[in-house]
Amino acid sequence: RKIIFEKQWFYLDNAIGHIYGTTFEVTSGGNLQPKQEVEETTTETKEAGADNRNIVDDGKSQKLTHDDIKALKDKGIKGQEIVQQLIENSTTFRDKTEFAQDKYIKKKKKKYEAVITIVKPSTRILSTMYYAREPGKINHLRYDTLAQMLTLGNIRAGNKMIVMETCAGLVLGAVMERMGGYGSIIQMYPGAGPVRAATSCFGFPKLFFDNLHEFPLSKMDSLLSGTFSTETLPSEPEENALVEEESNGLTDEKQTSLQETEEESATDAAMEINQTEGQEKMNINAEDVELKENTDKENVREKQRKQWERRKKLIETAALLREKNADGLIVASKFHPTPLLLSLLEFVAPSRPFVVYCQYKEPLLECYTKLRERGGVVNLKLSETWLRNYQVLPDRSHPRLTMSGGGGYLLSGITVVLDKGNSDSSNAEALQMEEPSSKRCKVQDLHC
Amino acid sequence: MSFVEYGDTIKDGDTAIVFLGHESMFPIKVQHGNVTQTKYGVIRHSTDLIGKKYGSKVTCSKGGWVFILHPTPELWTMNLPHRTQILYSTDISMITMMLELKPGSIVCESGTGSGSLSHALIRTVAPTGHLYTVEFHQQRAEKAREEFREHGVEHLVTVTNQDVCKNGFGVSNIADAVFLDIPSPWEAIGHAKSALKAEGGRICSFSPCIEQVQRTCLAMEEYGFTEINTLEILLRVYNVRTISLQIPDLGRATEDNSSAGFDSSNPSNPGSPSTNLQQGTVQFKSGVPLREMVGHTGYLTFATKS
Numbered sequence: 124r125k126i127i128f129e130k131q132w133f134y135l136d137n138a139i140g141h142i143y144g145t146t147f148e149v150t151s152g153g154n155l156q157p158k159q160e161v162e163e164t165t166t167e168t169k170e171a172g173a174d175n176r177n178i179v180d181d182g183k184s185q186k187l188t189h190d191d192i193k194a195l196k197d198k199g200i201k202g203q204e205i206v207q208q209l210i211e212n213s214t215t216f217r218d219k220t221e222f223a224q225d226k227y228i229k230k231k232k233k234k235y236e237a238v239i240t241i242v243k244p245s246t247r248i249l250s251t252m253y254y255a256r257e258p259g260k261i262n263h264l265r266y267d268t269l270a271q272m273l274t275l276g277n278i279r280a281g282n283k284m285i286v287m288e289t290c291a292g293l294v295l296g297a298v299m300e301r302m303g304g305y306g307s308i309i310q311m312y313p314g315a316g317p318v319r320a321a322t323s324c325f326g327f328p329k330l331f332f333d334n335l336h337e338f339p340l341s342k343m344d345s346l347l348s349g350t351f352s353t354e355t356l357p358s359e360p361e362e363n364a365l366v367e368e369e370s371n372g373l374t375d376e377k378q379t380s381l382q383e384t385e386e387e388s389a390t391d392a393a394m395e396i397n398q399t400e401g402q403e404k405m406n407i408n409a410e411d412v413e414l415k416e417n418t419d420k421e422n423v424r425e426k427q428r429k430q431w432e433r434r435k436k437l438i439e440t441a442a443l444l445r446e447k448n449a450d451g452l453i454v455a456s457k458f459h460p461t462p463l464l465l466s467l468l469e470f471v472a473p474s475r476p477f478v479v480y481c482q483y484k485e486p487l488l489e490c491y492t493k494l495r496e497r498g499g500v501v502n503l504k505l506s507e508t509w510l511r512n513y514q515v516l517p518d519r520s521h522p523r524l525t526m527s528g529g530g531g532y533l534l535s536g537i538t539v540v541l542d543k544g545n546s547d548s549s550n551a552e553a554l555q556m557e558e559p560s561s562k563r564c565k566v567q568d569l570h571c
Numbered sequence: 572m573s574f575v576e577y578g579d580t581i582k583d584g585d586t587a588i589v590f591l592g593h594e595s596m597f598p599i600k601v602q603h604g605n606v607t608q609t610k611y612g613v614i615r616h617s618t619d620l621i622g623k624k625y626g627s628k629v630t631c632s633k634g635g636w637v638f639i640l641h642p643t644p645e646l647w648t649m650n651l652p653h654r655t656q657i658l659y660s661t662d663i664s665m666i667t668m669m670l671e672l673k674p675g676s677i678v679c680e681s682g683t684g685s686g687s688l689s690h691a692l693i694r695t696v697a698p699t700g701h702l703y704t705v706e707f708h709q710q711r712a713e714k715a716r717e718e719f720r721e722h723g724v725e726h727l728v729t730v731t732n733q734d735v736c737k738n739g740f741g742v743s744n745i746a747d748a749v750f751l752d753i754p755s756p757w758e759a760i761g762h763a764k765s766a767l768k769a770e771g772g773r774i775c776s777f778s779p780c781i782e783q784v785q786r787t788c789l790a791m792e793e794y795g796f797t798e799i800n801t802l803e804i805l806l807r808v809y810n811v812r813t814i815s816l817q818i819p820d821l822g823r824a825t826e827d828n829s830s831a832g833f834d835s836s837n838p839s840n841p842g843s844p845s846t847n848l849q850q851g852t853v854q855f856k857s858g859v860p861l862r863e864m865v866g867h868t869g870y871l872t873f874a875t876k877s
Contacts, residue, residue, distance in 0.1 A: 144771055144797075144877030245671045267665055267804055274664035277643045279694050280674040281576055301695065303674025450577050473626025474641040475577070484809070488856045491811045501590055501638055505809040505858055508661060513801040513870065515788045520781055532858075539590075539626040539638045 131237050143243040148236075172218040186212040202236035222519060244325050246273075246297040253293055253321060254530075261290040261321075262457055263482050265530025267510045269294065272453060273301055275535045276478045280305035282450040283443070285470055287311040287340070287463055289456040292322035298453060299331055307334040309440055309449070311343070311467065313458070336440040343466055346441055448472040455480035460534070461490045465497060471538050473499075478535045487534040499541035507532050573723035574642060574690055575697040581620045581639060586722060588640040588650060589614070598642070598650045600721070611635020642722070644690040654711050657687035658752065658777065661806040662868055667695055669873045670748040670773045674699055679742065679749045679766045681705040681735040681759065683715045688750065693719075693727045702728040703742050703766075705735045735759050740766040751776040756783065757790035764794050764876060771877040779869045787872055796874035803870055809858035818851045 125132055131149050138147060172178075187209065195205050209231055210216055216224060242248060250266035272294070278284065278301040286308055288294040295310055299322070302308065310317050317337045338346075345351040449471045454463055460479045471477060477500075481487050487505055494500050508530065512523040581587055585601045591609060599607050605616045612633030614620065619629050625641040640646060645660050658666075666688070672678065676696045683689055683706035692702050706712040712732040719725045731741045736755060739762030740746070749763040749772070756776040763774055774796065776787050784801055791799050 142770060142877070144875065247669055247671050250668075266668070270664040270668035271661065274645065274660055274667065274691070277645065277694070279575065280698055300673050303699075305674060305698065472577075472579075473624060474639075475626075476643065476645075484858050485856075488811050488858055492856065501592070501640075502594075505811055507807045507809070509805040509807065511803045511805070513784075513803065515781075515784055515799075515801045515872070517785070517789070520785060537590075537626075537640060539640075540624065540628060542628070 128239070129237075131239075133239075138241055141241070143241060146238050146240045148238050170217045171221040171224060173220065175218075175220070175223075178215050178218055184213055184215040185209065186214065202232075205235045206231045246300050246325075249321060249324055250293060250297065253291070254527075257291075261293050262455065262480070263529070263531055264290055264294070264455055264480055265508075265510065265527055267508050268480065268530045268533065269297055271506075271508055271533055272455070272478045272480060273297060275476060275533065276451045276453050277476050278302065278451070278453075282306045283448065284308045285311065285444075285449045285452045285467060287452075287454045287456055287467060289313065289318070289458070290321070292317070292319035294453060294455045295319065295335075296322040296325045296327075299327060299335070300325060304328070304331045304334070306450075307336065307443065309443060310335065310337045311340050312337055313340045313456075336436065336443060338437065338440045338444060342441075346444060347466060347469060351441060444470050449475070451475050452477040454478070460486055461493050464490055465493060468497075468499070468538060473538050473540045475538050476535065477538065478533055480531055480533055482531045484532045487532050490534055494536070497541075499539055500536045501539050503534065503536040505532065505534050574644060574647070575694055575724055575727070577625075577641060579624055581623050581625060583621055584721075586642050586647075587620065587625070588642055588646045590638040590640050592637075596640070596646070596650060598647070609635070609637060611637060644694045647690050648687045651685055651687060653685050654714060655682075655684040657685045659687070659806075659865075659868065660691075661804055662777065662871065663688055663691045665802075665804050665871060666750060666775050666777075667691060669871070670750065670775055672696060672700075672748060676700045676747045677703070677745050677768075679703045679705070679740040679746045679763070681740065681751060682707065682753055683712060683730060684752065685711075686715045686718055688752070689715065689719075689728065690722070690724075692750075693724045697724070697727055700727070703731065703740055703746070704728060705731045705733060705740055707732070707734040735762060738762075742766055744769050747772045749774045754783075755786075757786040760787070760790040760794050760796075764796075767876045771875065774874050774876065776872045777869045778872070779867070781870065784870045784872055791872070791874045796876055798875040799872065800874070801870050801872045803867070805865065805867075807864060808861055810861065812857055812859050813854055814857050814859075815852040815854045818853060820851070 124134065126135060133149050138145070192205070192209075195208065206228065210228065213227075216227065219227065246269070247266070250261075250264075250269050253261045254263075254265050276284075276298075278298055280301075280303050282302060283306055284298055284302070286295055286298055288310070295308070295317075296319075298308060304327075312318075342351055447470050452464075452467055452471050452475075454460055454467065454477075456463065460481050464477070464479055468477065479487065479490060481490075484505070484507075491503055491505060494503060510527060510530065514521055514523055578585075581601055583601060583603050586598055587601055588596050588598055589607065589609065590596045591611070601616050601620050603617050603621065607614045607616070609631055612631030612635055614629060614631055614637070619631075620639060623629065623639065625639060627639055628636050629639055630636045644663075648657065648660055648663070651657070670676075670678070672692065672695045674696060677700055678692050678696060680689060680692060680702060681704065683704040689702060689704055696702060704715070706715060709732050712730050716725070716730045719728050719730070733741065735751075735753060736758040739759075740749075743765045744767070746766045746768060749766055751759055751763065751774070753759060756778060760774075767774070774791070776784075778784050778787065788799055788801065
């Protein structure tokens, strides 16, 4: 199967049997396996200038023309040699400082020496990848923010978690990784079915899916008011769910959905792989449909069976929720968090953590206020993390030039037993508000 | 209770967190016959705590009340007795994710210090993983052992009292991840490499100073670690406030303003500004940064052995 990554195309066949972390070099079409450690390009010209006072940008320092370089490439010459050629034909190279020479070589290597490292999927890899490649699909949830959510939510083996996300299944996958197949997860989904494109990239064993439940968000209110019944299920989503299940099965077979990362930046090709995988799925599904048309009766029976199974699962999930003893709640969606939280917290046991992610701060301000009014929560905290990457090289250490502008906000807290008496709760609020209100006065004073 | 499993009710011998309100809390050890003093009065363990649900409101003798919370590594981090400088949850969460920890992971750590990170690591690798932690200070090692026993996690952790720079972690070829929080991590990189599994693993070193990072990075490179990456994570906390800003008097006739449809301040609609003409102010909700925040804890350097 052909895969395209960073303007290169290749087949993965040769990569099978190697351990994760192996670096490959791309040749015309297939994969070649070079040594782990490529010998340093021997730049014996250890001559170097001290500063750039005599370096003039006349655009003529590189003696090779575009056509020359293209010719070299077409001849299939190793990238390493092209870089060497470029260095030899650069008139200013020897005048550059040692550090500038380093930088020049690095830049050219990046362009001409195509190396690919295949690594094992993990939350670390997938969340950095999604943030770099498809931030829109995960509501701009930066990976350090996701890390905070997993910790603040005390995610661990044995928990019974409720997850409501519209982050392509990335948050779900992260929770599943931390729970290691122990305990249970109830995924609340909007629309016709849960999206788990990113979840399937993790390559979880089938066992992990045994205790993964899903429940439609649109049935929440009826479940809370006790009027829930499976008869009122919309029948249209069944088809979608079918497709979902089939595609999940498919990726299970593949198990190791390989992730490519390019040597330097930990970005990768999994996106492209996903796309090609997706296409394949589509084809297969289309074939399935054809087959099904031929065997109409079987199809109907199959459909009924699936429908019945789905209904059974839904009843199970509803029962799990009704126990109202979940060990935590994780929300990261494109929806307004306040109504989600006010309803979903009903299903969480007391003294359990909850975390809400939002790309914007303002909805969380409102959510904070509403939760205070509702009561039953303590230790509310609105926070944001900043992430700064560093370049660490001898005599050249500094923060990286660019950093992410924002990775979203979190509102977290701990549930407590909700007061029944009204007078009590107002009392509680008065006490909890004590300190903030005094501070508020100060702020007002300042502004006056 | 246990630090690795939720329990519903408070039992004799449990560690519980007493929550007094607004960031004020402390841990207690629940024991029959014991009492705990708070600013709201006395809590009697036998009658007020044992058998009650975690998350309950407990009324103290003076009529005040507190909440009793189930312990978690994060609450413990905020309340533990300091024996050393500790790592806080913001760094811990990044360490846990970037080291790719999950149930079943084998982790090596040094030094144990006050056990703030240790509890979080144990939580994540339970029930099938294990933590090997090395602390060269004998008293601290002893104290950590005692705490792990009290917290019901001793089966998941081995505390060794030796110098990691000289003697290593006491294990080899079994770890998925290594974490170093010591003054001279570069001296322990070799030991870290041999502690990691032959098929590879992840390493993290925490250092407050850039010079330490520099030397660590060089050592990592020397020992063949790849994907070396240094980062820093900062936490900003916001207070949610309702702010009123006064409208300046520009000498305009009041009739003009009242026709603009501004109504008196409307607390049910937070976030959006609303004006109160009588007072001449605009009210809005804001997330106000704290006056002071933690500006630096340490640099986190990650790398891969493959």
